Amino acid sequence: MNQPAAGFELDTDNASNTATLRLYGGWVDAASVPEFRDVRAQLTALTVDNLRFDCDELGDWTTLLMSFLLSCASYCEERGVDVDTEGLPENARRLLSIATSVPAHQRQQPAPRPWWHVRSPSEALRELLDDLRVSLAFFGDICIALGALIAGKANTRFADFRTFCYQSGPDAFAIISLTSVLVGMILGYLGAVQLQQFGAGIYVADLVTIGLLREMGPLMTAIVMAGRTGAAYAAQLGTMQASEEIDAVRTLGVSPIEFLVIPRILALVVTMPLLTIYANLLGIVGGGIVAGGMGISLLQYSSQAGAAVSIAHIGIGLLKSLVFAVLIAIAGCRSGMQSGRNSAGVGRAATEAVVTALVYLIVADASINILFQHLGI
C-alpha cells in the first residue's frame, strides 16, 4: 500500500489557547518516521496551555508512533501543558493511557559509574584493604571451622568429601599426565643444550629430577588444579549463592564454611600431594625420553636420577603441594562464597578464583624457596 511519508505539523491557535499536533502519513518505516527530538524544540517554544491531536490523515502506525506520543505527552506534562488525547485513534488512546497511568520512577540510588570512571588512589587503597580484611575474615572462619572439625562438632558432609576427592584426583589424571610428561621433556631439552657444551650431558638426569621434585612438579600440578578445580569450586559455590542455597544452609543453622568449604579444602589437601608424586614420576619419564635422544642409556639415566633423589627434595616438594592445595581451595571457595547473585557474578567469581590462586601460588613458591635457601636445605 502506498501512503504518504510520516510527518507532523504543530499549529498554535492563541485565541483558544490550544496547539494542535497534526500527524499524517504512515508511521511504519523506521527510516522515515520522525523522532521526538524533531518536535522537542517546537514544544519547548509553546506558549499555550493545551495540546490536542489531529489524526485525520494518519495512515498505518506501529509502536514507533506510540513511543513518539508518549515522549510528547510526558514532555508536555513536565512543562505544565494539558494533553487532550481525544483526537488519537481509539487503540492509541488506550495504550497511551496505560503507559501514563503509573508515574515514572525517579532513581533513588546513585546510577552506576560510567566505564571510563578512574578510581582515585585513596579509593583503590580502601578497596584493597577491604579485600584484605574480607580474606582474613574468611581465613579466620576456616580456622574456626577446622577447630570445630577437630573437636568433632562440625556439620561436615563426608559424602561430599568423597565426591570432591574423586573430582580433583582421578578425574584430573589425564591432563596431569600430559602436562607433566611435557614439562619433564622441556626441562630435559633446557638442560641438554647447556650441559652438552661442557660434556656434562649425563647431569640432565639430575636437573630434571631435582627440578621436578622441588619446583616444577608441585607448581605445574598446582597451576592445572587452580584452573580446573579452583574455578569449579568458585562456580559451584557462586551458583549456590545465586540460587539462595547458601542462605538455606545458613538458616538451617549450619555454617556454610563447615558444610561446603571444609570438604572442598580437605579434598584438595588429600589429592594434591598424590597428584604431585604422580606428576613427578611421569616428568622424570619425560626427561628420560629426551636423555635417550641424546644417547644416554636408560640404565645410566635411571641410576643418575636415582642418586639425585633425596628426602629433602621430596619433602620440600610435598610441603609446597600441601600449601598450594590450601591456597587454591581458599581462593576458589572465597570467590564463590562472595560471588554476586547473578550469572555475571558467577563468571566474575570463577575468573577471580583462578587469578587470585595464581598470584598466591607464585608468591608462596618464592617465599618457600627463599626460606629454604637461607635454611640451607
Next chain:
Amino acid sequence: MTDDEREVHIEVRELTMAFGSNVIQRDLSFPVYRGDIFVIMGGSGCGKSTLLKHMLGLLEPAAGEILYTGTSFTHASSEVRDAMRRSWGITYQSGGLFSAMTLEQNISLPLQLYTDYTAAQIRDVVRYKLSLVGLGGFESYYPSEISGGMNKRAALARAIALDPQILFFDEPSAGLDPISSRLLDDLILQLTESIGATVVMVTHELPSIFAIANNSVYLDASTRTMIGYGDPKQLREHSEEAVVRQFLTRSADAGETG
C-alpha cells in the same frame, strides 16, 4: 461469533508428547482462535509446561504437529521457524531476563536484532514499553535490583518489544501475591486487547483463569490426554467430566459439585 466464523491462529493436531518411551500426553487436538486468551490447565505434573514447550519448539513432538496460521511449525525448516518465532513474545516462569543486562538493554536487544530503528527510536520505544507495564524510570536497573513482580512485568515488556501477534506466558502469576497477580492479569488483558494479540498461557490460578481466559484446554494426568476444551466458565458449569468441574470449583469430591 461462533467458532466456525473465527480465524484459527494456532492449531495443535493429534499431538503426542513423550520423553523416550514415557508418554506425557497423547492425541491432543485443538484450535486456538485469533484474539483468544487461551489457558492450558490441569493438575500438577500433567504436562502443561511441556505442551507450551512443544508449541514454542523447545521440544519436538513424538507424533502429530502444530500449525500457526495454517503453516506447519513442526515440519518447517529452522529459517522458517525463526521467522515465525519473531512474531511471538514469550515470558518464562522466572522471567528469563538477562541478569547481566539492565532493563533497557534487555528490551533493546530484540529491537536491535530485528528492527532498523535508530538509537534514539530504540530508546524511546524502550521507555514506552516499560511505561506500558508501569516500570517507567527503571531503565538503568538490573533484574536483581527489582522485585519478583517487577521482574515479571519487565519480562512482559521485553516480550511485547516487537509487537508480537502471539504472547506465551508460563505461569505468569506464580510466586506473586494476590494483588500483584491481579494487577498483572489486568495488564495482560488491557495490553492484548489494545495490541490485538493472541495469548497462550499456562496457569492453575483459578482467579486468573476466570478473570481473563475465554478459551482453554484441560490436560488430565491419569488418562494422559485432554478431557476438556472451551470457555472455562462454561466448563465449570457444563463439563461432562467430573474432574474438570472439580478442578474449576476447587472441590476435592465430585459428589459435592454434582
